[in-house]
Amino acid sequence: MGCKHCRGGFFDGRFGQDVECVNGVLIDIDEAHEGPSDTVYPVAPCHPMWERQRTDPDAETWVNDTCERLAAWRSQGPTTQQDTPHGK
């Protein structure tokens, strides 16, 4: 997983065993691959709204770009075995 900001995307299980940073979205990696695309997720520490989210219990009402971030990540081709070029 390639988040440059969040220590490789993992958080030592801090947010749940399989929760990672996916393009700035804090999400279970299985959900990132297969979950619904219209759900608002919390943001990850590298997201510009991270600090605000920590102090605002209503974060989900105004953090609304996680769907787009997730969609962008999916369209980029997440790292899967089929998609990884082997370089001939």
Ligand SMILES: [Zn+2]
């Ligand atoms: Zn991150």
